[in-house]
Amino acid sequence: MSVSRAASEPAPPRSRLRAERLYLFALPAVLLFVVFIAYPILWVAGQSLYTGNRASETWAGLANYRAVLVDPTFWIVVRNMVLWGAITIPVQMLIGGLLAWFIERHTHGLRGFFRTAFFLPVVTSVSVISLVWVQIYAPYYGIAQAYLARIGITMVSSPIAEPSQAIYALILVNVWQWTGFSMLMYIAGLANLPGEVLDAARVDGASGWRLATGVVVPMLAPATRSLLLLGIIGTLQTFPIVHLMTGGGPNHASEVFGTHIFRQSFVLGDTGQGATLSVIVLLLALALSLVQIAVLGARLAPAKGGA
Amino acid sequence: MTPATRARLRSLTVHAVLFLVLALWMVPQIYMLSVGLRTPAQAFDPALFTWPVTFDNFVMVIRDNPLGRIFLNTLVVTLATVAIVVAASSLFAFAAAVLRLRGVTVLYATLLTTLMVPLASLVLPLAILLRTFGWVNTYWGLIFPYAALGVPFGIVILKAFMEDAPSELFEAARVDGCTAWQTYWHVALPLVRPALVFVAIWQFIVTWNEFFLALIVMTEAEMKTLTIVPMQYSGLYMSNPGALFAVLTLIALPLVLLYIIVQRAFVGGLLAGAVKG
Numbered sequence: 406m407s408v409s410r411a412a413s414e415p416a417p418p419r420s421r422l423r424a425e426r427l428y429l430f431a432l433p434a435v436l437l438f439v440v441f442i443a444y445p446i447l448w449v450a451g452q453s454l455y456t457g458n459r460a461s462e463t464w465a466g467l468a469n470y471r472a473v474l475v476d477p478t479f480w481i482v483v484r485n486m487v488l489w490g491a492i493t494i495p496v497q498m499l500i501g502g503l504l505a506w507f508i509e510r511h512t513h514g515l516r517g518f519f520r521t522a523f524f525l526p527v528v529t530s531v532s533v534i535s536l537v538w539v540q541i542y543a544p545y546y547g548i549a550q551a552y553l554a555r556i557g558i559t560m561v562s563s564p565i566a567e568p569s570q571a572i573y574a575l576i577l578v579n580v581w582q583w584t585g586f587s588m589l590m591y592i593a594g595l596a597n598l599p600g601e602v603l604d605a606a607r608v609d610g611a612s613g614w615r616l617a618t619g620v621v622v623p624m625l626a627p628a629t630r631s632l633l634l635l636g637i638i639g640t641l642q643t644f645p646i647v648h649l650m651t652g653g654g655p656n657h658a659s660e661v662f663g664t665h666i667f668r669q670s671f672v673l674g675d676t677g678q679g680a681t682l683s684v685i686v687l688l689l690a691l692a693l694s695l696v697q698i699a700v701l702g703a704r705l706a707p708a709k710g711g712a
Numbered sequence: 713m714t715p716a717t718r719a720r721l722r723s724l725t726v727h728a729v730l731f732l733v734l735a736l737w738m739v740p741q742i743y744m745l746s747v748g749l750r751t752p753a754q755a756f757d758p759a760l761f762t763w764p765v766t767f768d769n770f771v772m773v774i775r776d777n778p779l780g781r782i783f784l785n786t787l788v789v790t791l792a793t794v795a796i797v798v799a800a801s802s803l804f805a806f807a808a809a810v811l812r813l814r815g816v817t818v819l820y821a822t823l824l825t826t827l828m829v830p831l832a833s834l835v836l837p838l839a840i841l842l843r844t845f846g847w848v849n850t851y852w853g854l855i856f857p858y859a860a861l862g863v864p865f866g867i868v869i870l871k872a873f874m875e876d877a878p879s880e881l882f883e884a885a886r887v888d889g890c891t892a893w894q895t896y897w898h899v900a901l902p903l904v905r906p907a908l909v910f911v912a913i914w915q916f917i918v919t920w921n922e923f924f925l926a927l928i929v930m931t932e933a934e935m936k937t938l939t940i941v942p943m944q945y946s947g948l949y950m951s952n953p954g955a956l957f958a959v960l961t962l963i964a965l966p967l968v969l970l971y972i973i974v975q976r977a978f979v980g981g982l983l984a985g986a987v988k989g
Binding site: 424427428430431433434435437438440441442444445446448449452504507508511512515517519520521522523524525526527528529530531532533534535536537538539540541545546547548550551581589592593596597638641642643644645648649662663666667670671676679680682683684686687690691694 | 943
């Protein structure tokens with residue numbers, strides 16, 4: 406839209422030198438982008454085509470990509486990332502949306518208190534959260550096993566030590582931490598809902614479930630779309646919870662892209678494989694974003710429709 | 713039952729349920745504080761609360777650890793990042809939304825792709841780039857990458873706000889003979905203040921808690937930031953959960969307190985339509 410405006414409405418006449426100096430306004434952002442985003446991306450793309458460490462590298466063509474794709478760990482990572490996104494995103498939307506609805510529509514004096522309290526996990530350092538949850542899940546002295554035992558569920562070991570449960574135990578921590586963020590996005594969405602529309606729907610006899618599904622959910626679609634996009638990017642960059650709680654274990658069962666890249670690049674020192682994985686994550690992020698924009702529309706992070 | 717009593721009953725029920733959910737939601741944080749307040753004998757009790765409480769753990773971990781230095785590192789990195797993000801993104805947003813310079817739209821679209829770049833895919837090249845610059849274990853080594861990653865989000869929000877501002881104000885400034893810089897400083901920035909505050913607070917939270925890059929860039933003990941020290945304490949205090957949870961509480965506390973202080977401005981910015989594309 407800015408393009409058409411710029412074309413139809415020429416800038417007021419000023420000397421060429423002054424016009425060029427105006428580009429200084431854009432310079433800092435562009436400089437940061439070129440040095441710390443664009444250059445690193447080009448570098449990994451190039452590096453993914455070489456093998457060996459940084460002292461002696463040889464051209465490898467697509468050999469790194471082949472090696473990454475035949476590695477069974479890669480497919481565990483893919484499965485875990487799909488689970489992570491498929492569980493985290495909808496569950497957070499559902500709980501966050503319900504919280505937002507009840508807090509905004511049914512509380513007054515305590516509204517600020519609830520908004521803040523449910524958001525606190527987001528601002529609590531993720532490394533602190535991870536270690537606290539390790540303790541909660543711990544066998545013998547953790548509170549999870551103690552309280553679950555009272556309702557008849559026995560935990561013999563920590564869920565993060567069980568290959569079949571580890572990823573779900575980590576997803577639970579992630580959902581717990583970020584639900585407050587979904588809540589706040591929906592609160593912003595609800596605040597921008599025109600009250601007359603809700604009242605009109607009420608007058609027409611829509612209430613409860615019909616009001617929610619027929620009127621409110623569609624009108625919150627922009628917030629939902631933002632949460633979907635942010636959820637996908639967040640899923641792909643998952644790292645601290647997994648690194649701190651399981652390190653990707655036991656036996657790679659809870660490995661995600663972050664921990665896999667970390668191990669290949671910094672523990673094993675295999676720059677070629679690390680770079681290849683980085684490129685794959687980048688391409689995935691780009692592809693998923695493009696698909697989403699193609700299917701759901703071009704607006705990036707809207708909380709109100711048609712703005 | 714009159715409609716008024718029914719409304720009151722419904723309000724009571726909603727509040728009761730919200731408090732119940734909140735109590736469940738706060739269990740991890742209550743547990744953290746509770747274990748931090750325990751004597752060594754109670755530390756392994758599988759219960760949410762124990763009695764009596766003691767502040768010995770807090771006294772000990774404050775005395776034994778350089779938490780002040782770590783806090784200071786985090787503060788320096790975070791404040792510098794916030795300052796750069798607010799400055800660079802508002803300048804760019806001004807160029808795109810108000811000056812409408814030729815080619816800036818293309819630059820804008822390019823910068824926006826950064827929003828879709830997961831940090832996990834950049835840590836390896838950034839680590840190598842920072843080594844080349846000699847910026848490993850320096851504040852700049854975190855500040856510049858954080859700023860670069862934060863600027864696009866700031867631009868999206870500030871550009872939308874500047875486009876929504878009445879254009880007659882910018883026109884009037886031009887007629888009055890203001891330079892571009894004066895228009896930016898005296899007209900544009902005051903107009904978008906709620907959005908600036910929102911961007912600054914969000915950037916503060918994100919930077920303060922960033923883990924992955926900090927883990928790789930800050931390897932020397934005296935340069936570490938608050939998010940990466942809990943790991944080493946979990947080793948140090950493995951047999952003493954009371955001390956570990958006391959130190960974790962202290963690490964988490966500053967940002968939680970800060971958020972409680974600024975939450976009104978933060979939510980205010982959000983409700984003013986900060987996040988709308």
